[in-house]
Each structure stands twice: as structure tokens, then as C-alpha cells.
Amino acid sequence: xxxxxxxxxxxxxxxxxxxxxxxxxxxxxxxxxxxxxxxxxxxxxxxxxxxxxxxxxxxxxxxxxxxxxxxxxxxxxxxxxxxx
Numbered sequence: 370x371x372x373x374x375x376x377x378x379x380x381x382x383x384x385x386x387x388x389x390x391x392x393x394x395x396x397x398x399x400x401x402x403x404x405x406x407x408x409x410x411x412x413x414x415x416x417x418x419x420x421x422x423x424x425x426x427x428x429x430x431x432x433x434x435x436x437x438x439x440x441x442x443x444x445x446x447x448x449x450x451x452x453x
Contacts, residue, residue, distance in 0.1 A: 371437075371450070374411025376421075381409035383428045398423035 370376050384394055395405040400420060407413045408424075425431060 372411075373408075373413065373416060377409045377411050377413075377416075380424060380428065380430075383430060384409075387428065389428075394424060394427050397427045400424070 370379060384391070391405050391409070392402045394400075395402040398405070398420070400423070404413075404420075405424065408416050408420075422432075
């Protein structure tokens with residue numbers, strides 16, 4: 370995953386696969402349903418790490434880090450991936 374929108378989509382898919390409603394996940398993670406909804410739809414410019422970790426915990430997910438390549442700058446990564 371490279372963007373917040375992709376992360377939100379993955380959270381949405383996991384939530385649905387568990388049969389959970391946005392309101393349930395939001396309540397259990399300490400968010401509003403609207404905030405979770407906007408995150409899942411990729412409509413938030415940022416989503417804090419505490420919020421993200423709380424949502425992931427509710428969904429039984431955790432963060433893992435992986436190297437994406439040897440490029441150093443964001444522009445190089447975009448070019449490497451065929452972006453602008």
C-alpha cells in the first residue's frame with residue numbers, strides 16, 4: 370500500500386469480511402462513524418497513527434513494514450511505479 374486511500378480501502382474490506390458495521394468498529398476504536406467512513410472512502414487528508422492503530426486492533430490487524438525498492442526520493446518512487 371502506498372496511499373492513505375489504499376489503506377482505507379483495505380480496512381473497509383477487512384471490516385466487511387468480518388461482518389462488522391462501521392458504527393461497531395468506530396465505537397470500539399473510539400472514533401465517530403463519519404470519521405471511519407471518510408477514512409475508508411479515502412476522503413481524509415490524514416489519519417492519525419493512534420486512530421489507525423485502534424482501528425487495526427479492532428479488526429485484528431497489525432502494521433508490518435517492507436522495503437519497496439532502492440529509490441531514495443518520493444519522486445523516484447513515483448517514477449519507478451509508473452506515476453507522474
